[in-house]
Amino acid sequence: MKVLMNAGPWLPVPPRGYGGIENVVATLVPPLRELGVEVVLASVGTSALPVDELLSVYPDGQFGALQRPYNQVCGVAQAHLHGVVRALRERDDIDLVHDHVEAVGLATVAALGPDAPPALHTLHWDLAKHPDLYGGFDGGGRVRVNGVSASQLARAPEALRAHSVGHVHLATPLATGADRRPRPAKGGYLLILGRITPGKGQDLGARLAHQYGFDLILAGPVGPYRDPADLPSDADNPDARYFHEKVAPHVDGQRVRWIGTVHGQERDDLVAGAKAVLAPLRWEEPGGTFVVESLALGTPVVALARGCLPELVDDGHTGLLTDDEDELAELALAADKIDPADCMAEAARRFTPARMAMRYVELYSLIRDHVFMS
Numbered sequence: 001m002k003v004l005m006n007a008g009p010w011l012p013v014p015p016r017g018y019g020g021i022e023n024v025v026a027t028l029v030p031p032l033r034e035l036g037v038e039v040v041l042a043s044v045g046t047s048a049l050p051v052d053e054l055l056s057v058y059p060d061g062q063f064g065a066l067q068r069p070y071n072q073v074c075g076v077a078q079a080h081l082h083g084v085v086r087a088l089r090e091r092d093d094i095d096l097v098h099d100h101v102e103a104v105g106l107a108t109v110a111a112l113g114p115d116a117p118p119a120l121h122t123l124h125w126d127l128a129k130h131p132d133l134y135g136g137f138d139g140g141g142r143v144r145v146n147g148v149s150a151s152q153l154a155r156a157p158e159a160l161r162a163h164s165v166g167h168v169h170l171a172t173p174l175a176t177g178a179d180r181r182p183r184p185a186k187g188g189y190l191l192i193l194g195r196i197t198p199g200k201g202q203d204l205g206a207r208l209a210h211q212y213g214f215d216l217i218l219a220g221p222v223g224p225y226r227d228p229a230d231l232p233s234d235a236d237n238p239d240a241r242y243f244h245e246k247v248a249p250h251v252d253g254q255r256v257r258w259i260g261t262v263h264g265q266e267r268d269d270l271v272a273g274a275k276a277v278l279a280p281l282r283w284e285e286p287g288g289t290f291v292v293e294s295l296a297l298g299t300p301v302v303a304l305a306r307g308c309l310p311e312l313v314d315d316g317h318t319g320l321l322t323d324d325e326d327e328l329a330e331l332a333l334a335a336d337k338i339d340p341a342d343c344m345a346e347a348a349r350r351f352t353p354a355r356m357a358m359r360y361v362e363l364y365s366l367i368r369d370h371v372f373m374s
């Protein structure tokens with residue numbers, strides 16, 4: 001089977017440091033190819049993931065454009081997608097499109113017409129607050145949808161759920177233990193790993209760190225800015241405003257530190273050395289790559305029980321969950337009662353790339369052989 005995997009124009013695959021969708025694609029493609037799936041990757045020119053073929057419109061990632069007005073964001077996505085559509089019209093060797101680009105991607109794939117290959121669109125965001133994003137979607141009869149968690153799918157607009165083929169949890173290569181090497185001993189700090197953005201709740205975590213007296217490291221970009229030194233004090237984008245207004249007042253460089261984006265071994269060691277990864281979520285986390293990565297690195301997850309967290313974290317066994325913000329701080333202080341070995345064993349059982357790839361191959365076959373042949 002030959003699959004066109006559309007990862008969008010935002011970042012190369014694999015991404016350097018932060019990258020949500022691109023990380024998912026980088027995790028999925030190698031085991032898919034091991035299972036015999038040929039992969040044509042639609043991404044940007046700097047993508048270095050080994051694939052059978054790379055299609056690109058933009059030479060490099062357009063991540064910075066995501067902070068521009070919505071119509072400009074759509075313009076970038078559309079230019080990328082027109083390239084994909086052009087390629088699909090010119091060739092007939094693609095059996096299935098696996099699309100990861102939000103609304104615009106789906107609309108474009110749906111508009112390809114009856115001769116286009118069938119498509120699977122993976123939802124990556126929480127869509128409950130964006131019911132219009134996919135308004136009136138009927139998939140043109142060619143598109144099926146999957147979620148990255150049951151909770152995400154349950155919150156998706158009905159128009160999408162009507163075309164759902166289920167959910168597939170995210171995975172991480174760290175879960176295989178192939179890269180197992182001595183990790184740093186657990187330090188005394190807690191870590192929030194992810195974009196600095198209101199949904200991830202860094203402001204709440206930072207406030208609790210001061211109030212309850214624990215050390216907290218914030219790792220991740222603020223909008224397009226990866227390093228603290230690069231962030232202008234007058235940066236005009238929503239995440240920068242959130243950082244300056246709500247998070248920065250708590251960042252004192254001691255109790256609470258923002259270290260910018262981390263990647264590779266530095267990221268893994270930072271996660272492995274944390275007492276716990278903290279998730280003071282203010283949104284319904286849709287898929288939570290950081291959750292499966294933390295467990296794989298033997299670090300329990302202490303979180304507000306929102307979105308996919310109860311599906312991924314076994315409360316009391318691989319992490320601690322609560323609905324209460326103050327109790328979250330108390331649980332953070334008690335995180336060392338979770339055994340890191342239990343976290344790693346659970347990740348090895350549930351969150352390996354091979355397992356994720358097998359689930360996707362099942363969905364590809366279902367779509368190709370049953371949905372569109374019946």
Ligand code: UDP
Nearest residue numbers: 017018019020194219220261262288289290
């Ligand atoms: N990430 C990283 N370095 C950072 C912050 C995040 O490598 O400084 C990675 C993180 O390990 C995860 C991804 O970026 O693999 C974020 O995906 P997730 O699903 O956790 O969050 P999203 O941003 O997609 O909501």
